[in-house]
Amino acid sequence: MKPRLQASLGQQLVMTPQLRQAIRLLQLSAVELEAELASAVESNPLLDWTEPTAPEPGEPVHASTITSSSSSEDGAGSGGDGPNPDATPEPEWTVDDGETWYERVGPSDHDDDSPAAEQVADAETLLDHLLWQLHLSPLSQRDRSIGVAIIEAIDDDGYLREPLQAIADSLAPELTVGEDEVMTVLHQVQRFDPVGTGARSLGECLSLQLGTLSDDTAGKALALQIVAGPLERLPRVGAAGLAAELKLDTAEVETAVQLLRSLDPRPGAQMGAISTDTYVTPDVVIWRQHGLWRVALSEAMRPRISIHRGYEGMIRHASASDASYLRGHLQEARWLLKSLEARGDTLLKVARCLLKQQAAFLEFGDSALRPLTLREVANEVGLHESTVSRAIARKYARTPRGTVPLRAFFASGIETGAGGEASSTAIQAMIRRLIEAENPRKPLSDARLAETLKATGVPVARRTVAKYREAMSIPSSQDRVRMA
DSSP states (O other), X not given: OOHHXXXXXXXXXXXXXXHHXXXXXXXXXXXHHHHHHHHHHHHXXXXXXXXXXXXXXXXXXXXXXXXXXXXXXXXXXXXXXXXXXXXXXXXXXXXXXXXXXXXXXXXXXXXXXXXXXXXXXXXXXXXXXXXXXXXXXXXXXXXXHHHHHHHHTBOTXXXXXXXXXXXXHHTTTTOOOOHHHHHHHHHHHTTSSSTTTTBSSHHHHHHHHHTTSOTTSXXXXXXXXXXXXXXXXXXXHHHHHHHHHHTOOHHHHHHHHHHHHTSOSOGGGGGOOOOTTOBOOOSEEEEEETTEEEEEEOGGGXXXXXXXXXXXXXXXXXXXXXXXXXXXXXHHHHHHHHHHHHHHHHHHHHHHHHHHHOHHHHHHOGGGOOOBOHXXXXXXXXXXXXXXXXXXXXXXXXXXXXXXXXXXXXXXXXXXXXXXXXXXXXXXXXXHHHHHTSBTTBOOOHHHHHHHHXXXXXXXXXXXXXXXXXXXXXXXXXXXXXXX
């Protein structure tokens, strides 16, 4: 991937149309990406489908190469049709002493030679996406409660229509908060992905998106001035009328207006839920080979489109108008291929980090899931938190434990008595095991479960145990007695 495009994806330097395309493709699910590519091939004569390449002898069918072909210059130069057979395989993760980074520690070796079970996609709404980010944020329990009330008041387009005082009143009598405290938490929510969510007006929504751009973005300063004032008059007077009103050059105002048009006035609509009867296509494949965990983009995620060389060759011999038409579509085709390359590179980079951080989760299940946040992954891979969030949204990994969403690799943490942290997912798994092993005639109460967890070094309040138990749809101890 070209360094400039990679930097743009990671830091959101300049919101060009090409960058917007790369960001939009990154957050699409596999099903949505397939539809997007089909639409692009249909509308652009310079794009064409390519035939899938057959795997090499002895190569896993689900992952034709350990490393993404798009991450090397040779692979990119071949048009993304398949791996370069002469390329040197990427070395395993290593530690300072040069030894292999990870060795098998589990009871069995899951060398992946059998297909994972088909799984149905869970619907992920904007509410789910925002609540997930909230629970991974380093906020107090009080601020999280306020955050939940704010997020529940955000509509499907991403706007907060409820007055702050109404949100504060909805928290009573459990919490007594003022508008200023709600506003403080709202500012945190407005930093979540998609950028612009939680705005109370179109101007604020666009201003939040402009705030993610670098200060040297052409037209940014004037665009901020427009959204803070004459934005509502812009559709009536146009760029020329606004230039006369502000006593500025028309070209300067036009640049700012074009920047505003490149933003998304309905950021929440990006999080359209996948239908619950949709079977997921894994984006990455994780398997174990000779005791080592490996990860690769799935075969379905490899770009299956390329530039139509016949039409490309016609440009030199076409008339001026036809050549201009073909060059325009050729540029669009090249940007789409670069965006797909950037998408695969970013997704693979994040997946490698998740595998490195959560190898024990793949070995032993939920009980071994360690606390992991978006910020930790973003810092390790050198990307922005919102980019990591887009990269894992509605993405799935095929593993020896089945097909799981990439979101399953993240979990908030609770400090343990030993000075470490236990993830909320791991604690839920511990609670489930305790309940499964209880005497059905004398079920464990929430208080007793909390005491048992505390004895094992995980200090959890009774209220927290009740919350986790309800989240797992496990009845209370009284109802479990009746069921027995």
